[in-house]
Amino acid sequence: MTSPDAPAAQIALAEAAAAAAAATPAPTAQPAAPDRPIRFTGTAGAFWRILLRGAVLLAVTLGIYRFWLATDVRRFLWSHTEIAGESLEYNGTAAELLIGFLSAIAILVPINLIFFLLALTLGSAGESVGLLAFPALFVLGQFAVYRARRYRLTRTVLRGIRFHQTGSAWRYAFCATFWWIIVPLTLGLAYPFMQANLERYKMRNTFYGDLSARFDGSGWRLFARGIWMWLMVMAPFVIGIVVFIGSMDWQGLVDAISGGESAMAKIIVSDGFKAAIAFGVGGIAVSLLSALLLYPIFQAMVLRWWLDGIRFGELTLHSRLRKRTIYGAYLRFVGWSLLFMLALTVLGSIGLVVFSFSASGSAAEIGGTIASVVFYVVIMLGFSTFYQGTVRFTLWRHGVDSLEVDGLAVLDTVKAAGEASSAVGEGLADALNTGGI
Numbered sequence: 001m002t003s004p005d006a007p008a009a010q011i012a013l014a015e016a017a018a019a020a021a022a023a024t025p026a027p028t029a030q031p032a033a034p035d036r037p038i039r040f041t042g043t044a045g046a047f048w049r050i051l052l053r054g055a056v057l058l059a060v061t062l063g064i065y066r067f068w069l070a071t072d073v074r075r076f077l078w079s080h081t082e083i084a085g086e087s088l089e090y091n092g093t094a095a096e097l098l099i100g101f102l103s104a105i106a107i108l109v110p111i112n113l114i115f116f117l118l119a120l121t122l123g124s125a126g127e128s129v130g131l132l133a134f135p136a137l138f139v140l141g142q143f144a145v146y147r148a149r150r151y152r153l154t155r156t157v158l159r160g161i162r163f164h165q166t167g168s169a170w171r172y173a174f175c176a177t178f179w180w181i182i183v184p185l186t187l188g189l190a191y192p193f194m195q196a197n198l199e200r201y202k203m204r205n206t207f208y209g210d211l212s213a214r215f216d217g218s219g220w221r222l223f224a225r226g227i228w229m230w231l232m233v234m235a236p237f238v239i240g241i242v243v244f245i246g247s248m249d250w251q252g253l254v255d256a257i258s259g260g261e262s263a264m265a266k267i268i269v270s271d272g273f274k275a276a277i278a279f280g281v282g283g284i285a286v287s288l289l290s291a292l293l294l295y296p297i298f299q300a301m302v303l304r305w306w307l308d309g310i311r312f313g314e315l316t317l318h319s320r321l322r323k324r325t326i327y328g329a330y331l332r333f334v335g336w337s338l339l340f341m342l343a344l345t346v347l348g349s350i351g352l353v354v355f356s357f358s359a360s361g362s363a364a365e366i367g368g369t370i371a372s373v374v375f376y377v378v379i380m381l382g383f384s385t386f387y388q389g390t391v392r393f394t395l396w397r398h399g400v401d402s403l404e405v406d407g408l409a410v411l412d413t414v415k416a417a418g419e420a421s422s423a424v425g426e427g428l429a430d431a432l433n434t435g436g437i
Helices: 006-023 044-060 066-079 094-121 124-154 169-185 191-204 219-247 250-259 261-268 271-309 323-358 361-401 408-413 424-431
Strands: 038-040 081-083 156-158 161-165 206-208 211-215 310-312 315-319 403-406
Touching (some): 038 361, 044 066, 044 361, 066 094, 094 124, 094 424, 124 169, 124 424, 191 206, 191 211, 191 219, 219 271, 271 315, 271 323
Antiparallel strands (some): 038 081, 156 161, 161 206, 206 211, 310 315, 315 403
16 A cells, blocks of 8 residues: 655655756866867967058058067967967067067178178279179078078977077078079979978978977979979970070171161061060960969979978878968959059049149149158058968968878977077068068
């Protein structure tokens, strides 16, 4: 026989169980592990805000703010690059870049002054001295490239351990200068081997703490990947020049030059001269167009080849960067630039009409000069901002996100090593326009 208190007891038991369940804390949800060991977490919107604010401040400060803008850009890109759940850190400062730039100017001014004085005081021999200025500054520029890389590496930290670089900047400078002489002499065919040689030197002198790096990329592999692009760019140029030389009536041209204006006009309108010019100009035009269309593909190919070749001990990288991604970035850059120029043209035309009716005489001349300077500055800042927000951001983001990595466990055994480098090399690179991110 069932007790009349049984339903009440069951209800009380159920209520007690419910209260106990409510009092028991729910298990804390664990954060999801990243789907990739190396990934980029930044957004394009945040990067654009840095660039737009920087463009305005660059204009207001007459370019001085670029040291702070460069620092902000690096901190953004570094801090949003994760490796095994840890973000890179950039601990360089704008003040360091500014001091490095001023130090570089203090080095460059006497060098340029010496070349200038020699050119003035040595007469005809001074012209040959002046010709030495460009190669000397080129070598110095390559020296600055290596020292700037050293600075950026020593300001890059992962897990509290800094990267650093050894090696001789002067050795790199002379080696790079040699290769840059060979590349044009071979019509660009030596470029893959130059890249492989210089990257091997840089990477074997690169360290993460006490972990040494190396570069396993092959110049022949890059050559094989890019030879079809070289043929598409250089073949029209070579064919056009050969046909131009072969079809031109050189003796007739010499006679026309010595025969006066009438003889020169006669040969210019001749069919042979027109055909030679058409082939020469047409070949160059086709080559330039091919180079413009293929450059994004070429840049993506070189970046992927470079990423594939990086090694840190047993850690290896493999990139799956897609060429169409980089191509799309360049198309966006071109599109935004065209819209920007269209808007400037419309605003400039309106401003010109208004200004022409409101000013005259010396005021018009001064106002026109100021407007021209402002227009130039706005154009340069606009193009730079669009390039960084489209091409540079895409190269970094998709370059990082394309990476697959093996051997990450080697990072757990790294010990701190290396010291911070001065920013003079970075300043030289900035002053000689050979700097980068």
